[in-house]
Amino acid sequence: MKRLSGSLVSLVTLIALVCVLGGCSGESEPVRLQGQAIGTTYSVVVYGLPDGMSNDALTKGVGRVVADVNAVMSLFKPDSELSRFNARQGLDWFPVSKELAEVVQTAQAVNRMTDGAFDITVAPLVNLWGFGPDKRPDVIPPDAEIEEALHSVGSNLVEVRLDPPALKKLKSGITLDLAAIAKGYCVDAVSNWLDSHGVTAFMVEIGGEVRTKGTKPGNIPWRIAVEKPVTTERAIQAVITLTGKAMATSGDYRNYFEVDGKRYSHMIDPTTGRPITHTLVSVSVTDDTCTRADALATGLMVLGPEKGIAVAKKEGLSAFFISKTADGFVETATGDFPQHETLK
Numbered sequence: 342m343k344r345l346s347g348s349l350v351s352l353v354t355l356i357a358l359v360c361v362l363g364g365c366s367g368e369s370e371p372v373r374l375q376g377q378a379i380g381t382t383y384s385v386v387v388y389g390l391p392d393g394m395s396n397d398a399l400t401k402g403v404g405r406v407v408a409d410v411n412a413v414m415s416l417f418k419p420d421s422e423l424s425r426f427n428a429r430q431g432l433d434w435f436p437v438s439k440e441l442a443e444v445v446q447t448a449q450a451v452n453r454m455t456d457g458a459f460d461i462t463v464a465p466l467v468n469l470w471g472f473g474p475d476k477r478p479d480v481i482p483p484d485a486e487i488e489e490a491l492h493s494v495g496s497n498l499v500e501v502r503l504d505p506p507a508l509k510k511l512k513s514g515i516t517l518d519l520a521a522i523a524k525g526y527c528v529d530a531v532s533n534w535l536d537s538h539g540v541t542a543f544m545v546e547i548g549g550e551v552r553t554k555g556t557k558p559g560n561i562p563w564r565i566a567v568e569k570p571v572t573t574e575r576a577i578q579a580v581i582t583l584t585g586k587a588m589a590t591s592g593d594y595r596n597y598f599e600v601d602g603k604r605y606s607h608m609i610d611p612t613t614g615r616p617i618t619h620t621l622v623s624v625s626v627t628d629d630t631c632t633r634a635d636a637l638a639t640g641l642m643v644l645g646p647e648k649g650i651a652v653a654k655k656e657g658l659s660a661f662f663i664s665k666t667a668d669g670f671v672e673t674a675t676g677d678f679p680q681h682e683t684l685k
Contacts, residue, residue, distance in 0.1 A: 369388060369389070369557075369558040371386045371387055371388045371557075372386070372387045372388075372390060372396055372399060373385070373386050373387075374387075374399070374400055374403055376403075376404065376407065377407075378407045378410070378411065378524075378527050378547050378548075379410065379411065379414065379415060379520075379523050379524050379527050379547065379548065380415065380416070380417050380520070380548075381524065381547060381548035382547070382548065383407065383527070383531070383545070383546065383547040383548075384544075384545075384546045384547075385403055385531065385535075385543065385544070385545050385546075386543060386544045387399065387535065387540055387542070387543045388542040388543070388555070388557055388558060389540075389541065389542055389558075390540070391538065391539035391540060391541075394538060394539070394540075399540075402534060402538065403531055403534065403535075406527075406530050406531050406534045407527060407530075407531065409530070410440075410523070410526065410527045410530050413437075413438055413440055413441050414440075414441065414444065414519050414523040414526065414527075415523075416518065416519075416520070422437050422438060422441050423441065423517060423519060426441075426508055426517065427464075427516040427517060429510070430513055431510075432509065432510050432511065432512075432513065433509065434502070434507040434508070434509045435507055435508050435509065435510075436505065436506070436507050437506050437507055437508050438506060439503065439506045440526070440530075441506070441508070442501050442502065442503050442506035442507065442508065443503065443506075444519060444522060444523065444526050444632065445461065445499065445501045445508060445517070446501050446503065447522065447632055447633055447636065448461045448496070448519070448522050448636055449496050449499075449501065451522075451633065451636040451637055451640055452496040452640075453496075454637075454640070454652065454656055455637070455640030455641065455643070455644060455652060456612075456644070456648075456652070457495075457496070457611060457612050458610065458611070458612070458639075458640045458641075458643035458644045458648075459521070459636050459637070459639050459640030459643065460494060460495070460496050460611035461496065461499075461517045461518055461519055461521075461522065462493070462494050462495055462496060462498055462499060462515055462516070462517060462518075462611070463494055463518060463609055463611045464516045464517065464518035465490040465493045465494060465516065466487070466490050466491070466494060466609045466611065466614050467518060467607070467609055469482045469486060469487065469490050470482060470605065470607070470609060470616065471598065472596065472607040472609075473518075479598035479599075479600065479605075480600070481600055481605070487614040487615065488614070490614060491614045493512070493514050493515060493516075494611050494614070495611075497511070498510065498511045498512050498515050499511065499515060499517065521591070521635060521636060521639040522632060522635050522636045522639075524547045524548040524549075524550045524589075524631075524635055525547075525550045525587070525589050525630070525631035525632045525633070525634055525635025525636065526631070526632040526635075527547050528545050528546070528547050528550050528551065528552045528587060528631035528632075528635075529552065529587070529630050529631050529632050531545045531547075532545050532552045532554065532587075532631075535554070536554065540554075541554065541555045542554060542555030542556060542557065543555070544563050544565075549568075549589075549590055550587070550588070550589040550590075550631050550634070550635050551565050551583065551587065551588050551589075551631070552586070552587035552588075552631045553565075553583050553584065553585065553586065553587075554585055555585075556584065562582050562583070562584050563582070563583050563584065564580050564581065564582055564583070565580070565581045565583045565588060566579075566580055566581075567579045567580070567581060567590060567623070567625050567661065567663075567681075568590070568592070568623075569670075570592050570593075570622040570623040570663055570665070570670070578623070578663060578670070578683065579661070579672070579681045579682060579683045580681060580682045581625070581627075581661075581679050581680075581681045582679050582680045582681070583627065583679055584679075586627045586628065586629065586679070587627065587628055587629065587630055587631035587634045588625055588626065588627045588628075588631075588634060589625070589626055589628075589631055589634035589635040589637070589638040590623060590624065590625040590626075590638055591608070591623070591624050591625075591638035591639045591641075591642040592622055592623040592624070592642070593606035593607070593608045593616075593617060593621075593622055593623075593642070608639075608642060608643055609643075610643050611643075617642070617643055617645065619645035619646060620645075620646055620664045620665050620666065621642060621644075621645050621646040621649060621662060621663070621664050622663055622664065622665050622670075623642075623662070623663040624638050624641045624642045624649065624660060624661070624662055624663075625638060625660065625661040625678075626638045626641065626658060626659065626660045626661075627659040627660075627678060627679060628658075628659065637658060637660070638660075640652075641653060641658075641660060641662070646662060646664045646673075649662060650662055650673055650675060653675040653676065654675050654676075657676055658675060658676050659675065659676035659677050659678045659679075660674070660675045660676060660678060661673075661674050661675075661678050661681065662674075662675075
């Protein structure tokens, strides 16, 4: 398929996105839910409510799950578990929920897998570059400030235990930012609730991270859009057939600032303290859990095309890389990445 130009682009793209995410099957109307979660938005599409479950019960159940995750992992809630741990000055064990401990444990595993490229202690650098909760002017920080911030970054500066669940800082001032893994966890939490309540066909999307189960009526698979990594328009790069899996995408083309014609991305390399500068512009990862897919997509994105693809192949990861070249975009798939269709 070729992407149409002119005034039809936005309309065609919108229709494609609606069909991809919602499923224009025409055989059965789904139940659709939307709301706010983890500082972004969520969308849930369900086909065929189980016996005894009403739309109201579905809405309230999903809402409770989202609220519970927010209460644990949101940086926008000063009384969340995460915010209270970040504010704590002591270096002793801090009791947390099993959910928070498991997410931090997963984050540390991905940190090791990606040679430190994914790091949930990167918050000081993110804030220094003006991409954190406290917005700063679009200026390049002095080298001295970057070096100082790097002293408070490192996954090895936090310990986690599961029994009893707790976290411990090994250095005062350490703060955690779960923005690149909490959305995926929330997708899993909602999906697991739906699954445990007998829902057999659904799609859960939070901030672009997705998990599906079953198929749409007529045995039609879920087809999920991967956005074209450009800043000038909203368009589709590829369409992925996703069945019973989760997918997360990370890119550097939406959140950035420019100084003297040079672009500085919100994707900060925790090993250098600076925004990434390579040619990789988007990474999508599929996995059994959206928690891990979310973290892996960010880690591979920070690593760049050569190192990221090498790690994905070494670890047997199902990933889809889009790099920008002088001749356009180049796609590379690793592992058993699902069947996909590139839109030109």
